[in-house]
Amino acid sequence: MSILSLRRWIKSGKVKAKRTIGGEYRIPEGEIRRLLGEKPPIIRAVIYARVSSSDQKSDLERQVEYLRNYCSARGYKVTGILRDVAGGLNEKRRGLRSLFKLVEEKSVDVVVLTYKDRLTRFGFEYLSEFFKSHGVSIEVIFGEEPKNLQEELIEDLIAIVTSFAGRLYGMRSHKKRRVVESVKQAIRDC
Numbered sequence: 001m002s003i004l005s006l007r008r009w010i011k012s013g014k015v016k017a018k019r020t021i022g023g024e025y026r027i028p029e030g031e032i033r034r035l036l037g038e039k040p041p042i043i044r045a046v047i048y049a050r051v052s053s054s055d056q057k058s059d060l061e062r063q064v065e066y067l068r069n070y071c072s073a074r075g076y077k078v079t080g081i082l083r084d085v086a087g088g089l090n091e092k093r094r095g096l097r098s099l100f101k102l103v104e105e106k107s108v109d110v111v112v113l114t115y116k117d118r119l120t121r122f123g124f125e126y127l128s129e130f131f132k133s134h135g136v137s138i139e140v141i142f143g144e145e146p147k148n149l150q151e152e153l154i155e156d157l158i159a160i161v162t163s164f165a166g167r168l169y170g171m172r173s174h175k176k177r178r179v180v181e182s183v184k185q186a187i188r189d190c
Contacts, residue, residue, distance in 0.1 A: 045076035046108045048099055050084040050118045060085065063114050070141055071112060079108060088121035089163040103134050111138045121159050154187055 009015040010025055015035065017025040033040070049063035060083055071078050080102065082095035096119075102108045111131065116124045119138070128138050161183045162176075169175040 040075070043074075043076045044079045044107070044109045045071045045074075046080040046082060046099065046102055046111050047071065047078060048082045048084075048095060048111055048113050048119060050086065050088070050093070050095065052085075052087050054085050057085065063118070067112050067114065067141070076110065076112070087159065087163060087166075088117055088119075089159055103131050103136050106134060106136075108136055111136060112141070113138070114141050116140050121156065157187070158183060 006015065007025070010017045015027065016031045017027045019025055030040070047064060047067040049060055049067065051057065051060045051063075064081055064083065068078060068081075080098075082098055084093040084095035086093045099111065103111075111119075113119055120127060131138055158180065162180050165176040165179040169179070
């Protein structure tokens with residue numbers, strides 16, 4: 001094929017190309033693959049959804065349904081749906097451990113979640129780097145929930161107190177609930 005033929009195809013729309021500042025054309029790799037008749041690669045996605053307590057199970061299913069629709073619209077093949085009902089600081093979540101195993105085995109290309117804090121309350125960037133080192137990307141559908149600095153600090157403080165009180169007294173104990181409620185009351189009084 002000559003350069004003139006290629007330019008005619010670009011102008012007629014047979015070939016999609018981007019024009020550079022210097023007036024030259026750049027043809028994206030995906031367009032070249034399409035012209036060669038190659039099929040786009042299948043992207044294996046794992047959905048990860050989490051809620052903090054069992055009374056939020058309807059929200060858990062809403063997350064999963066939304067993420068399924070998102071993956072379908074993007075053309076991803078959903079190879080797994082992982083659900084956790086636990087706090088974001090709980091490192092013993094079954095779904096999270098399964099996710100790590102899938103990432104290490106290279107059984108997934110992308111992890112899809114609604115918000116960053118569904119995966120972890122702290123250290124999201126560490127997990128992102130770990131996943132990236134195994135060739136896995138993380139797609140967060142919604143950005144950060146809009147919060148001011150004070151709200152974010154309060155939520156993080158309560159999450160830390162809840163986690164440590166749960167470790168000391170047990171997650172379902174009355175002592176833990178009293179400690180958490182005392183901290184919440186102290187914050188309200190400020």
